[in-house]
Amino acid sequence: MVRCIFHVDLDAFFVSVEQLHDPSLKGRPVVVGGHPDSRGVVSAASYEARRYGVHSAMPLVQAKRLCPQAVFVPVSFPKYVEASRRFMALVGTMASVVEPLGLDEAFLDVSDVVPDFAAARAHALELKRRVRDELGLIASVGVATCKIVAKVASDFDKPDGLVVVQPGEEASFLAPLDVQKLPGVGKKTADGLAEIGVHTIGQLAALPQEVLQRRLGRYGLLLLSLARGIDDSPVEPRGEAKSVSRETTFARDTHDIAHLDSTLQAICVEVAHDLRENRKRARTVTLKLRYEDFQTVTRQSTLNVDTVDPQVLHDAAASLLRTLMAGERRRIRLIGVRASRLSGPERQLDMFSQDTAKMQNLERAIAQLHDRFGPKSIQTLREREKKAEKPPRTT
The missing domain is CATH 1.10.150.20 (5' to 3' exonuclease, C-terminal subdomain)
Structure with missing residues (x-):
């Protein structure tokens, strides 16, 4: 299926945490920032206070003028950090990849968790329920095929919202x-x-x-x-990059499957080389195509085991290519491959088997040849057979 991305945003986070510690604040206009006569600014405001025009970054003195009945409380970061830690731990149990954004929001890639967008909606409802029941907080969730649309969707129906943008409806939702x-x-x-x-x-x-x-x-x-609702940026955890990608733009747009496939093969060799350089293996392969009309699509496939083998990467990407090109009349402007869900260099299955040791030795030998003589210095039998066939070009 297409990618399925959640953007989860905790509503009025600082205020909600304060209300958890002091239930008497619930339902009242609350301003987090400090004493109203100080020279500070508003860090957060409850929805009740926002009705009076109070908003973040506003001087506290001005907030008091707009809403004199508001309860003003000081900022307490230790409480917010602890609530954020629990929130991130919870969402981490419901997605294969989580990308935190500050303390109170995160992108989730659930493409490997849900089979379709109907299941995605049910999964989002379950996430919202768990946030409410286990954390005492309220979350708004946007669901879409990409990060940018999911983020806009999460803000569309706040508070306590859930907006699902179906595949193909991204541009019409935003318009x-x-x-x-x-x-x-x-x-x-x-x-x-x-x-x-x-x-x-x-x-x-x-x-x-x-x-x-x-x-x-x-x-x-x-x-x-x-x-236009086009955003192929991956969901990535903080810190070390969690993906390796390569792409190329053709001198002329092409519909030649053989040309596309051979380009794909070369790209996968380069991606595998980059993985080895970073001492990483990949579990997920994503194919990126940009058509002649500049529409960009991505499709991903999850492998059975982590790999650094360019042929395994190519087989997965080529399968995605055949699916996307079936019945497609538009020419291709750009093609790319991303390897993600990276792990360390060791194999996680059959670590001590003789076959695994042989394969790792072979991969190291191939890597050395590529480093010394270039990525095209050694080819698989399949590649040689494809070149021998020399299918006619249709560009």
């Missing part, structure tokens, strides 16, 4: 929203877009790419993709 709802579009960028008549995400998505590139440079092209 009517104010352009500043798109992450990365701040007030300055929005003002610049307003000068050319762009007020909604849909209007941004409809702009010719040369217009955005002229006004915003390469960043404009990124915004154009995001506005």
Whole structure:
């Protein structure tokens, strides 16, 4: 299936934690930040306080003027950090990969956990229930095929929201929203877009790419993709990079399957080389295609065991390629492969078997040849047979 990404955001996190420790605050306008007569600013405000116009980063003095009946409490980071630790531990039990964002939100990749988006909705409801019952907090969840749409969706129906954007509906979901709802579009960028008549995400998505590139440079092209609901960035844990990827853009768009496959083979050799350089093995292979109309799609496959074998990577990616190209008339502009869910260099299954030792010795020998003579210095029999066949090009 297509990727399934959750964005989980705890509603009014600081305030909610304070209410857990002092239930008398529930249902009342609460402002976290300190004494209202101090020179500090609002760190968080309950939804009851927000109705009076109170918001984060507002001077506390101004918040008191807008909502004099509010309860003002000091910031207590140790409590928030502990609540965040429990939250991240919980979501970690419900996804194969979790990418924390600050203390109170995270991206989850559940592509390997749920079979379809109907199951994804049920899984999101279960996550929300567990957050409420086990942590005493409220979470809003956005579900989509990519991170950017999931994040916008989680904010769409706060508090306690759940918005599922079905595959293929990303652009239509985003289109009517104010352009500043798109992450990365701040007030300055929005003002610049307003000068050319762009007020909604849909209007941004409809702009010719040369217009955005002229006004915003390469960043404009990124915004154009995001506005169209195109975002193939992976969900990655903090710290060490958790994926290795390579891609190439063709000099001419092509529909030649043999050409695509041979390019894929070379890319997988490079990815395997990078994995060896980083002393990593991969469990998940993701294929990326960009069509001639600039639509970008990704599909992923989970392997039975971790690998650094370029042929295993290629077999998985080639299977995804055949599926995507079946009945597809559009030519391909770009092709790429990402290896993710990385582990250390040791095999986790059959560590002491003779066959495993032989395979590791073979992989080391191949790596040395590649390092000395280049990635095309040694080929599999399958590669040689494919070259001998020389199928006609259809580009």
